[in-house]
Amino acid sequence: MTAGGETAEDRVKAFTEFRQRMNERILGEDNQVIRRFFSLDTQTYRAGALDVKTKELLGLVASMVLRCDDCIAYHVGQCREAGVNRDEFFEAFSVALVVGGSIVIPHLRRAVDFLDRLESAAEPAPAAHSHDAA
Amino acid sequence: MTAGGETAEDRVKAFTEFRQRMNERILGEDNQVIRRFFSLDTQTYRAGALDVKTKELLGLVASMVLRCDDCIAYHVGQCREAGVNRDEFFEAFSVALVVGGSIVIPHLRRAVDFLDRLESAAEPAPAAHSHDAA
Amino acid sequence: MTAGGETAEDRVKAFTEFRQRMNERILGEDNQVIRRFFSLDTQTYRAGALDVKTKELLGLVASMVLRCDDCIAYHVGQCREAGVNRDEFFEAFSVALVVGGSIVIPHLRRAVDFLDRLESAAEPAPAAHSHDAA
Amino acid sequence: MTAGGETAEDRVKAFTEFRQRMNERILGEDNQVIRRFFSLDTQTYRAGALDVKTKELLGLVASMVLRCDDCIAYHVGQCREAGVNRDEFFEAFSVALVVGGSIVIPHLRRAVDFLDRLESAAEPAPAAHSHDAA
């Protein structure tokens, strides 16, 4: 694996680890409102009248127009797992850009960078796995 | 038709008329950037990798978290034409509410009120049409 | 009671009625995420480590810097019931104004107008109560 | 004068009167932070390294991207007094639209409507003045 690939994997990993560590810290506190909010947040994206893919796209575009990089990164990951393809990502990005304006552009850059990292981190994975299997 | 029905129809009509009159006024000005923006805005919601219904839902949720009542009313109307049903509307609303927080609630109230008005304005229409057909 | 007094009472009443009617409409829908959010919102302002008065002041200032008139009106009412006096209101307003900037000023005007209306609507109350007591 | 002309004049007047009445009410309170903020706000737009016209245009565009109708109306009026012409207004609007996105459009409509009202309220003025002079 190239150094670039490792870096991509590392950055995604660092983001995920900080996110997970602090969530545990927050949920470890004795504050029921915050705990219930976190639980409600998870429930929101479950399949219902709308499927998971549509809901994650809604979460992504909401995060982009509100310009929250961590939320964007999170929903880019969730959308990808829900099967959003590159053309669909860019159409969702285009809605966020037109609704939110040029102020969204720096977040669009980082969203695309994060998506690229996810893809470059993911692509070597099958090879690595078959290597493991070997 | 009841007075309540007329009021609902009237409010939707007043909103639509002001919107249309000012859009014409703005596009009548000799400013190419604004004209191109309006044209781009229309292009954004055309079917592509994502269908019109999904894109309008994205526009609706983006408008709700940015808390713009006129944008919400517009996208509620567009979503309805694209076939979004009441359960789907409320799931989209729930994403906007959880992402954007309680500050979204007053806009949620007005979104539901506008949706109710659209439905009560629309419901007499079939009767009117069958009357016309008579 | 003067016509001005009636108007103040009416406006506060119209706001409260629309709020209540739409809340019932929203909670009547079969959407558990939204219902749980509304319940969580109520729980948030209950006395705990911080008392109700402090929490309502936090809700008020958050609403002012996010510039949501209905939320501001609601928390002005709640703060008043929790015993916030006029000097305390204006100090909370001053924090919102300095954090949020001059863009908060139109909302400050409406907050003060709403507080004035609440007070002028409330003032006849003791008379009414002594009448009841009679 | 037509009924339309009177309405335009009336709406501008109603906005100005509420603004002035509430400002007096706010400055009448014994809160030095708020008073100093209002005084600082006035000082901000005085001529310095940048002239009044440029500063008012900055205030206008800031108000548009933050989507505050009253602030927009106020700065439209100030810009007009500082000599901003219609083409300049629309170029400033175009910057706000592109930076802030389609979410700015409803505020753009009301900004143009307010500018139209100011102009239609102002146009009869010379006639009125020559009448006064008669």
Added chain:
Amino acid sequence: MTAGGETAEDRVKAFTEFRQRMNERILGEDNQVIRRFFSLDTQTYRAGALDVKTKELLGLVASMVLRCDDCIAYHVGQCREAGVNRDEFFEAFSVALVVGGSIVIPHLRRAVDFLDRLESAAEPAPAAHSHDAA
């Protein structure tokens, strides 16, 4: 002291130093509006009808819903000096979370991380002081 403790102390220190250095740079410019704003900002949090602790909590929650990490870090520090305890912090956080929505969560994570760092930087301090005294 562990490496982790040093890092926590270092990050808090780096934040404080950049803040202080740039404030001096800004106040060194000949711009009276900015200078007066900085002075007004300081005045806002002085004890008055509301005590310092309440005002700092208001500043903290306002900063959280507006999602400004540096402002949050600053007010977390000020609140801590004003005697806000951990349960009170989390109740203030819960108000910000419910008002501002899930978009606040990444800032909540960093707020808790900063609070942890402040505490871990502060705890060795008595030891360090007794060492100095030795």
Added chain:
Amino acid sequence: MTAGGETAEDRVKAFTEFRQRMNERILGEDNQVIRRFFSLDTQTYRAGALDVKTKELLGLVASMVLRCDDCIAYHVGQCREAGVNRDEFFEAFSVALVVGGSIVIPHLRRAVDFLDRLESAAEPAPAAHSHDAA
């Protein structure tokens, strides 16, 4: 050149390189809405009824009140090329600060830091050029 000068040059360079690389990546995708938006964004700041300097100042203040560091850095650079001097920068900053409130302060610090870096990166440039010419 001092190490500090090199660092300043490096940071400006890193920002510019990421910006340029990701813009190419984004424009390389087959999404016409996004491409047209980027083209429209460029067109917005061309001289028209308002000159480039005024338009860039409008873009800068809009970016500051919306609190987008990358947009601020970009417009600080563009303003500087359009001839905005230090006093004019600080007056534009003061408008953004008063309109947007203390929440703008951390972005003001970074704007001033970026301006300082641009100036310290630029100052050695003539020497470097005369060296090249040698």
